Amino acid sequence: MRKRYVGFYGCPPLEAIREACERTSSVPLDLDGDFGHPSAGILPATSCRIIRNIADNALFLKEELSCVVAAVGEDKCDAGRFLARILEEKGLEVFPVENKNRVRRKIVLATARMPLKEKMLAIMETVHTPFEGKAEFCEPSVAFWGVLPHDLRLLELFPDTTWVYGWTRCVEAGVPSDLSLEMEVDPRVKTIFFTQSFCAKQTLAKHLCEKHGGLLVDSDGPISHSLIAKVEAFLRFGNK
Amino acid sequence: MLIADCGTTWTKIKRIEEEETSLIVRPTKEILEDRSLFFERGTGHMAKSRCAHYENELVALASGALSRIEEKDFTVVDVGSRDTKFVSFKNRSLERMDWNQACGASTGFTLELLSRYYEVDFNELGPSFEEISITCGVFAIEKVFDAILAGATPSESLARMVKGVARSVHSFAGSPKVVYLSGGLCENSCFLRSLSSFAEVIPLGRDLLLEGLEKLES
DSSP states (O other): OOOHHHHSSOOOOOHHHHHHHHTOEEEETTTTTTTOOOOOOSSOTSSSSSHHHHHHHHHHHHGGGGEEEOOSSSSOOOHHHHHHHHHHHHHHOOEEEEOOOOOOOOGGGBBBOOOOOOOOHHHHTTTTOOOOOOOOOOOOOOEEEOOOOOOOGGGGSOOEEEETTTTTHHHHHTTTTTTHHHHHOOOTTEEEEEETOOOOHHHHHHHHHHHHOOOEEEEESOOOHHHHHHHHHHHHHHOO | OEEEOSSEEEEEEEEEEESOOEEEEEHHHHHHHHHOOOOOEEGGGGGGGEEEEOEEEEEEEHHHHHHOOOOEEEEEEESSSOOOOEEEEETTTTEEEEOOOOOOTTHHHHHHHHHHHOOGGGGOOOOOOSSSSOOOOHHHHHHHHHHTTTTTTTTHHHHHHHHHHHHHHHTTTTOSSSSEESSSGGGOOHHHHTTTTSSSSEEOOOOHHHHHHHHOOO
């Protein structure tokens, strides 16, 4: 089978993805998402769902991946670092990289008026293709702090005037290991702090939520009825 | 107008007419079989496909609490058949809330199940000084059996479990000094007296979510 993709996860340096794509005549493929591939069964059930997605996707698509560009530094997490080694031992060609960039790109999408799901996906596209279009700026009615969730239906609960903070904002700025930017929120705007269950970012999310107020939620696989209810109630009754 | 709170085990229906309103409580399994029933407004998972306007349970609870309670700062807890949810307001603005659905099994349904099996009436049962630690329904039932095997009466064992549920509910809600209580356990005197060991309890009955539905703009 022709190897068509350079798989990547996290937010590796743009040059690392480009170089791998050019060298192998492949196109980039973000392995973080839920493609519905069967479980590879190589990780504990208490692993973050995104890490499990990466493992499942990489092993299912193994024959189509020319290589995997793996984020293994402070820009990702220990689980990403360990997974890089595991994938290598499973026969994939893996390039472990760290993204230490501190030169921030201009934020456009995170503050734009557009459906949150579309906005978050567009930001994740900037990992391999910088955004060069235009987007309408809006004043925020609510803020979403966190990462792209495994179950994207969560994002459909939010209004188009939701600003994005946390690691996703760092991704748009091209500085995924910039902890100072990751900790920024606007204390005047009601904020929902989201993490995947079993993710180390829960520590940061809880701290920020207690410091600034807001709603702290986490989810593993598909979002539950109670999680939807909490977000809906917070959007309706939460005040700043 | 018919509005309904369709819980896992019990459905509370309010008929609102010009002159008077009435409350009917029916087992949800009957409502599921009776396809002719359709509600103007509904809450509860089972109501989703049976109403013109749906609100989730936390929204209905928060709305009902704001309507019924005049305090500026308060916590209202709803203990249902299989879950516990609470909303805390400060200066009548939402401060905290949570909904324990996955691990909240040791609530109304489990208590009903055990009271029927052992033929124990919770309204004739005093609170226990001892308690069974509650982490989930399955563990709690196991500990009730253990207590009986160790010589406690079924009544005493269940009273210990109720005390454990009360502590768990109080802790889950952030250990408030005053608990406004909603849901079917308002009619369980053993639970009310057990919960009173941890906080002042003000029972609001099982129609608070319905009141919330009434107050919400559709």
